[in-house]
Amino acid sequence: MTSSPDAPQRFIEALPFARALGIELESIGDGHARLSMPWDARFVGDPATGVIHGGAVSALMDTCCGAAVLSFPGAIGTATIDLRIDYMRAARPGARITAQAECFHTTRTVAFVRATATDDDEGTPVASAAGAFVIDRMTPKGDTP
Amino acid sequence: MSRRTPPEPVQVVKQRRDAALAALVEGVPYIGFLGVRFERLGDELTAILPFDEKLIGNPALPAIHGGVTASFLEVAAIIELSWAMIWADMESGTLDPLTVDREHLPRLPKTIDFTVDYLRSGLPRDAYARARINRSGRRYASVHVEAWQDNRARLIAQATGHFLMPQREGSG
Numbered sequence: 001m002t003s004s005p006d007a008p009q010r011f012i013e014a015l016p017f018a019r020a021l022g023i024e025l026e027s028i029g030d031g032h033a034r035l036s037m038p039w040d041a042r043f044v045g046d047p048a049t050g051v052i053h054g055g056a057v058s059a060l061m062d063t064c065c066g067a068a069v070l071s072f073p074g075a076i077g078t079a080t081i082d083l084r085i086d087y088m089r090a091a092r093p094g095a096r097i098t099a100q101a102e103c104f105h106t107t108r109t110v111a112f113v114r115a116t117a118t119d120d121d122e123g124t125p126v127a128s129a130a131g132a133f134v135i136d137r138m139t140p141k142g143d144t145p
Numbered sequence: 146m147s148r149r150t151p152p153e154p155v156q157v158v159k160q161r162r163d164a165a166l167a168a169l170v171e172g173v174p175y176i177g178f179l180g181v182r183f184e185r186l187g188d189e190l191t192a193i194l195p196f197d198e199k200l201i202g203n204p205a206l207p208a209i210h211g212g213v214t215a216s217f218l219e220v221a222a223i224i225e226l227s228w229a230m231i232w233a234d235m236e237s238g239t240l241d242p243l244t245v246d247r248e249h250l251p252r253l254p255k256t257i258d259f260t261v262d263y264l265r266s267g268l269p270r271d272a273y274a275r276a277r278i279n280r281s282g283r284r285y286a287s288v289h290v291e292a293w294q295d296n297r298a299r300l301i302a303q304a305t306g307h308f309l310m311p312q313r314e315g316s317g
Binding site for chain 2: 080087
């Protein structure tokens with residue numbers, strides 16, 4: 001996995017909603033991506049516990065899966081077809097959440113992606129995700145299809 | 146001859162229900178962060194997501210971020226479930242809606258899993274969602290949600306989720 005500091009982070013920052021969630025890219029390359037999101041009082045879903053809303057975790061997972069697809073060799077674009085998230089446990093309030101995604105299998109047009117999210121207790125995941133993504137590829141001539 | 150208590154004025158009933166819904170929605174910070182609000186017709190809720198630049202995921206199209214769509218659907222499902230519980234308790238008289246404020250909110254259901262089916266890209270305009278509770282038991286519930294923009298028949302996304310219901314007093 002390669003991790004060149006500037007270009008991928010600029011890609012994440014070009015996505016207004018990823019920027020709004022404070023998502024940071026930690027590493028990316030070859031169909032894998034690792035992104036993280038800080039705890040923020042504005043992202044809380046359950047005021048009684050201070051636990052982050054599942055929707056914010058979904059957004060982190062979706063961004064991470066999309067980044068993994070875009071980092072697949074030859075990929076030039078992507079879109080989510082479907083995404084399932086399993087919420088294993090509540091993320092610890094105050095803790096940063098890190099998502100890790102990999103292109104598990106790709107066909108000519110579809111990437112099957114799996115991801116897990118963890119907080120500071122890496123023993124048990126906070127959530128896991130499985131999704132199908134469109135993968136737009138460069139044609140042999142190097143043009144967009 | 147016994148005197149019947151006259152029915153309450155409609156505005157009083159509406160105000161009380163709207164206040165209970167507002168307390169429920171305003172209690173969740175992430176709903177405010179997204180800018181989602183709810184409209185109520187009787188017990189039917191419609192979630193509204195006004196378009197905002199920060200909701201964009203693909204600036205080239207531009208399209209709403211898939212995570213925004215997922216969040217919007219999950220918010221609509223959780224509020225629908227909570228509202229159904231509050232509504233039932235308000236109607237049966239076990240819950241005094243005047244006591245539903247930020248400090249005395251019922252516990253929210255917890256998401257077990259949530260699957261989003263992206264049907265069309267979300268355009269830079271307002272989106273709407275309605276949730277339908279397909280099963281609601283003491284322990285868990287299954288909810289289906291649909292979201293659309295200009296045209297109710299052309300959904301931008303739909304989702305199904307399972308939720309762990311909060312344990313209620315006396316339901317042990």
